[in-house]
Amino acid sequence: MSKTTDILQQEVDKRRTFAIISHPDAGKTTLTEKLLLFGGAIRLAGTVKARKASKHATSDWMEIEKQRGISVTSSVMQFDYNGHRVNILDTPGHQDFSEDTYRTLTAADSAVMLIDVAKGVEAQTIKLFQVCAKRGIPIFTFINKLDREGRSPFDLMEELEQVLGIRSVPMNWPIGTGRDLCGVYDRVKNQVELFQGDDHSTIKVQKVEGYNDPIIREMAGEYLHDQLCQDLELLDVAGDPFDMEKVQRGELTPIFFGSAINNFGVQTFLENFLQLAPKPEPRHSTVGEIQPTNEKFTGYVFKIQANMNPAHRDRIAFLRIVSGKFQRGMSVKHVRMGKEIKLSQPQQFLAQDRDIVEEAFPGDIIGLFDPGIFRIGDSLSQGSEVVFDELPTFSPEIFAKVTVKNALKHKQYLKGIDQLTEEGMIQVFRTVSFDDTLLGVVGQLQFEVFEYRMKGEYGVDVQLQRMPFQFARWIVDEQIDPSKFRINSTLVKDKKGNYVALFENEYAMRTAIEKNPTAKFLEMAP
Numbered sequence: 001m002s003k004t005t006d007i008l009q010q011e012v013d014k015r016r017t018f019a020i021i022s023h024p025d026a027g028k029t030t031l032t033e034k035l036l037l038f039g040g041a042i043r044l045a046g047t048v049k050a051r052k053a054s055k056h057a058t059s060d061w062m063e064i065e066k067q068r069g070i071s072v073t074s075s076v077m078q079f080d081y082n083g084h085r086v087n088i089l090d091t092p093g094h095q096d097f098s099e100d101t102y103r104t105l106t107a108a109d110s111a112v113m114l115i116d117v118a119k120g121v122e123a124q125t126i127k128l129f130q131v132c133a134k135r136g137i138p139i140f141t142f143i144n145k146l147d148r149e150g151r152s153p154f155d156l157m158e159e160l161e162q163v164l165g166i167r168s169v170p171m172n173w174p175i176g177t178g179r180d181l182c183g184v185y186d187r188v189k190n191q192v193e194l195f196q197g198d199d200h201s202t203i204k205v206q207k208v209e210g211y212n213d214p215i216i217r218e219m220a221g222e223y224l225h226d227q228l229c230q231d232l233e234l235l236d237v238a239g240d241p242f243d244m245e246k247v248q249r250g251e252l253t254p255i256f257f258g259s260a261i262n263n264f265g266v267q268t269f270l271e272n273f274l275q276l277a278p279k280p281e282p283r284h285s286t287v288g289e290i291q292p293t294n295e296k297f298t299g300y301v302f303k304i305q306a307n308m309n310p311a312h313r314d315r316i317a318f319l320r321i322v323s324g325k326f327q328r329g330m331s332v333k334h335v336r337m338g339k340e341i342k343l344s345q346p347q348q349f350l351a352q353d354r355d356i357v358e359e360a361f362p363g364d365i366i367g368l369f370d371p372g373i374f375r376i377g378d379s380l381s382q383g384s385e386v387v388f389d390e391l392p393t394f395s396p397e398i399f400a401k402v403t404v405k406n407a408l409k410h411k412q413y414l415k416g417i418d419q420l421t422e423e424g425m426i427q428v429f430r431t432v433s434f435d436d437t438l439l440g441v442v443g444q445l446q447f448e449v450f451e452y453r454m455k456g457e458y459g460v461d462v463q464l465q466r467m468p469f470q471f472a473r474w475i476v477d478e479q480i481d482p483s484k485f486r487i488n489s490t491l492v493k494d495k496k497g498n499y500v501a502l503f504e505n506e507y508a509m510r511t512a513i514e515k516n517p518t519a520k521f522l523e524m525a526p
């Protein structure tokens, strides 16, 4: 092995790149903050909180963000822990949910699914889970807010299976819950972690012989110990055993119980997660799988954040490094444009602080200054021409008919729509019957950003009229009969000319599927 490959291998081995998926309020910000604290990045912990608390963001932040007091697109946070370098990809929730949220998941090698013990699996968790499940990446579950009254762990495990179709294996188990919570039993290390004090924050770790150990009885009392023994006996007999291969294929999710706000169970979770989570994975391309240890630098753009600095109208293209070593100032091939470009102003994202990066390795995310040359899915490579698989387009759920207010601006309007579609900002459709232009998005914010950019960058005022559709399905069929898509649905074409049916409700969708037995209805573009 050459020295370069050796170094690359070491850098790859220590990296973990993951996203936290959850429904708003499950505690993602809190957990992220605690994870960063373990990495010693205390300064950043404050920054993460500030993102939510402050109503006005930093001066070069996009105007629309200032208005709403949110961050438009996800950021990347990096920290070191126990010899690992950890990259957390933030997936925006709340109102700033967008197609970018989904795309960010394509840059992660694993996901942490955060669930509120009282609420269980919620709507946004399901959507994000499905995107991860399609990729088959490992998913680790953290059941949060154990200090509150919640649902029984068995109940939650059943819900994971029923709603998400994934089996689970608890790595630890609560001893009591809510007000009675006194700690967790670690099934891997055979130890008890005890909460102490009113705020549950002081933790005592006690090695034991097994869950039957009388020491636990002394610590937790008879009642809770009996309950624990009953539960764990049942799990030993009827639960799934831990199976690393199934975890790697995303068929089994290890569950950890804890309370992020009390910093309880977080460190154990982090340590186990870093052990079990995959290091940067290869990515598929036109020349086969590209291994991270391949010495030639390659990467792909998975997100473009526009107008972070309105004065300069610049953008940041987020690049996931797939292989090789990145060095500031290096020249790489922009494969789609067929030309060499110099990567001179790369930035790493630490919440809102942006630092210049000198070097980076597979699994890392860097932000590239983009004067308008990048599109989502673009590949960069050193030497040979490597093109990574196209990023998937996600089924939009919100639709609007778009028109231009001033007919004299028609040309700029078309140009704007064309470019913003290319960039992956919105999806555009034309109705088959009237040749109207419809836009489809995953989150409402995308419409707001679209309007804002049409005005700011193309000088065009657009009018958006919400349409009642909720579902889009790409249709693959020899013969499509538009008359079959009349009731609570409509037939449109995407920009590549594929037929897509839009439905107002599930009933209309089911009816259309029944009426068209020869057709395939796909959630993503074929």
Ligand code: GDP
Pocket: 022, 023, 024, 025, 026, 027, 028, 029, 030, 031, 144, 145, 146, 147, 148, 258, 259, 260, 261, 262
């Ligand atoms: P996000 O929307 O998922 O980022 O959630 P936040 O981290 O902002 O948390 C939502 C609310 O839940 C906040 O009020 C947190 O203080 C609270 N929270 C987070 N973790 C815990 C926990 O372990 N226990 C309790 N009781 N509350 C928590």
